[in-house]
Amino acid sequence: MKRDYSLADIAEFLGAEVRGDGSARITGLNTLQSAGAGELAFLANPKYASQLPESRAEAVILSADQAAAAVGNCLILENPYLGYAKISAWFTTASCQGAGIHASAVIDVNAMIKDDVYIGPNVVVEAGAKIESGCSIEANSFIGSGSVLGENCQIAANVSIYHDVVLGSRVRIHSGAVIGADGFGFAPNGEGGWQKIHQIGGVRIGDDVEIGACTTIDRGALGDTVIGNMVIIDNQVQIAHNCVIGDNTAMAGFSAIAGSSVLGRNCILGGNACVVGHIQICDNVTLTAKTLATKSITKPGSYSSIVTPLMTTAEWRKNSVRIGQLEDMAKRLKKAESDSTAKPDKH
């Protein structure tokens, strides 16, 4: 589908001031460096300001103080990055499926499907499921019995939603994601093995949540696993049973939170950052990449562990082995200090 908008239309949508030719036609988005005729670029990070004079973009979204350096058409906005984010929806390359249920989909007669939803080929919807208005479910996805999709949810291909999972409105789930699988709950069976604890809770997900590809969110053991509103979750994230994730929190790829832990609002987990089970992380906490949070955090701020300086493997080997000697070094240091001070400095 060809996109083609006037700069003035875009300005109106964004609430931006046009400087230059409002009738210019915009047919795509691109970076400052790569944009050409018909393409709209943006300048958000000052370190790219030097690219502005040579940019061949049809127009640039930028802030008032950067606009002085621009020679071509401009859309002036206080927050150019947010403007770019908002207008990106007009240029999505994802095909928008019309309403309708593909003939190959298998919809239980006791599922409730609103008229205007799209359900793709080979989708399976079990009894008692409710699919609200405006939802789109792509090919080969599975919606288990009793699960609910709020309005305008977008479920990509090959998504698995178990039974009794409740999504709010505008939830977007990417391919390979699994919502509502059993939590990892087992009791030692007294004979060296394990007795499964059946996971009888569900999953509740708020509005405007995005869930990345191959991310897994387990159902609760007793009671639900709960994801707040506008939580954004990258690919291959693991959320264990009975976790609670506060509104607006962001979890980057390979981050994980173990059973029954609570993440506050507005938290950010860097890539592969993990949280052990049964702890509480308060609002406004950042865990840097690869950090393992081993205890509750009650004070907002940025926390780290594990990550150490990058060096050549040869240098690393020498330094790393010393980590295993730290207790010894610390004691020797204390001794060396007391030896020093024990000796008369003056004669």
Next chain:
Amino acid sequence: MKRDYSLADIAEFLGAEVRGDGSARITGLNTLQSAGAGELAFLANPKYASQLPESRAEAVILSADQAAAAVGNCLILENPYLGYAKISAWFTTASCQGAGIHASAVIDVNAMIKDDVYIGPNVVVEAGAKIESGCSIEANSFIGSGSVLGENCQIAANVSIYHDVVLGSRVRIHSGAVIGADGFGFAPNGEGGWQKIHQIGGVRIGDDVEIGACTTIDRGALGDTVIGNMVIIDNQVQIAHNCVIGDNTAMAGFSAIAGSSVLGRNCILGGNACVVGHIQICDNVTLTAKTLATKSITKPGSYSSIVTPLMTTAEWRKNSVRIGQLEDMAKRLKKAESDSTAKPDKH
């Protein structure tokens, strides 16, 4: 489905002693804190004992020495947690599918399917596969040629089982899991690139194994990858080609074991704990979360590496940079010590 049992029936199943009203009706399970009328709770961890007097549970599973403090109905058991685990099966919310093969399933005429299995919509079963009695395979899953599911296996939706994978009895596999994909085997091709090594082994999985969502277990290069009995595997775990995992071993989320390594029996891998290739870990070893096992372990016990104290990122930066100076610090400490001792302490 409404669950409704008498306390006496549950006591009989668990071999528990009833104290109070055996005719009380139990319709659900819940935590001590949240349970209400009709709900059975349990007290396993002494730190929750203080919740006992105020609990509104219909009945509580607890040990004899805790029972003194309880005012309501009790089920007295030596191991309350195991009792809760066992009875959880009576309250599962997972729908139990009746036997039958959905019309949309694609079953090769040369597959062997026992009469009482459930095969959901769009499931594909290839030639030579054998599905034993009592198995259930949910929507959109794939069973490759020659693979075998022992009795009472439960395969969730969107599971992929490649060819020549053999499961024991009562194996449960969650959505998105992939069993029998090619191991990561390549030889340098002498021109800077890679020559694929076709993976001609299979996968053998024991009885009573649980495999979490999006977990991957690769087939062997030559010979099989082998998972013992009652191994429990969380979500997003990676088991590489030709690994051997001993009975009863537990692997938490994001844990991984690289090619040809062997994990003993009764081992526990914490979250994101990894094992390098071609090593042996003996029985009864625990690797704490995020640990990387870089060499064989021959003595039972708990092992760790990598994880360091959680601190603010600002503090971390200061300490972390010192790790790169440890070799230097160790040498200087030695020098300081010898300077100290070289000097006469007494005059």
Next chain:
Amino acid sequence: MKRDYSLADIAEFLGAEVRGDGSARITGLNTLQSAGAGELAFLANPKYASQLPESRAEAVILSADQAAAAVGNCLILENPYLGYAKISAWFTTASCQGAGIHASAVIDVNAMIKDDVYIGPNVVVEAGAKIESGCSIEANSFIGSGSVLGENCQIAANVSIYHDVVLGSRVRIHSGAVIGADGFGFAPNGEGGWQKIHQIGGVRIGDDVEIGACTTIDRGALGDTVIGNMVIIDNQVQIAHNCVIGDNTAMAGFSAIAGSSVLGRNCILGGNACVVGHIQICDNVTLTAKTLATKSITKPGSYSSIVTPLMTTAEWRKNSVRIGQLEDMAKRLKKAESDSTAKPDKH
């Protein structure tokens, strides 16, 4: 299918010299230790040379200098491991599907499918997709609109390929992999939440690439995510939007590269090695297992961080806590040194 070749035929294919009986029949491959009658083994790693005299293999692939110690049939090659890799293709246990489109597949009338491709049950191919000659797409996989599979690609079951993804020739993708999901792009919305940045770029993948099970490769935000030729990617790897991966690079399980970062050619990422966003790693760099590359690398070589010696958890606790005291220790060491040198060494 029964494989049965003469040793002479195999020698001809590999360009190997036969020593012994070229008419010997080879029906399988196995390790030196396990091989029996009819099985071909190989000796690549000298540490297994001691197994050679007792091996019951029908024949062994080995180098000229090892051949002296062999008593049975030999195939003499300069690079036995590469020879084994090449011949493994003759013994693959994967069933080779004949050409044809299964009746249950849902192929849009505007998709272009070459005559000799195999498309399995319940596969969905959307409008504008192109499937070139020799491709094979297994059950329940999804190919989005406008995506292109070059010649002889092999797509396993339950793979998700979004729209506008372009694969070169001979690309192999394992089950559960997701190519072209949205990158993790969000702008703060000024109200504490997030504004989605629609990801309007695509994914371009070169020739001879292998992509493991449950691996995710996101589409670009603006412009494409690019994977070079002969890149080999293990299971559960995450490649974020707009990354560029150079030819021949290998990424082991759980490795990840964050947004807009560039990996050079011939790089190797060990298991769970991660690269932060917006950095460049030059050609011929190895990152050891679990390393986090936090800054650009401009010099070839092997780099490490994070990984520390494996020790018992008890020892680890003592040493680990000292890491949080390193800044203090470093200062005290400096003080101890200056105390030492401040004092007269001679009297």
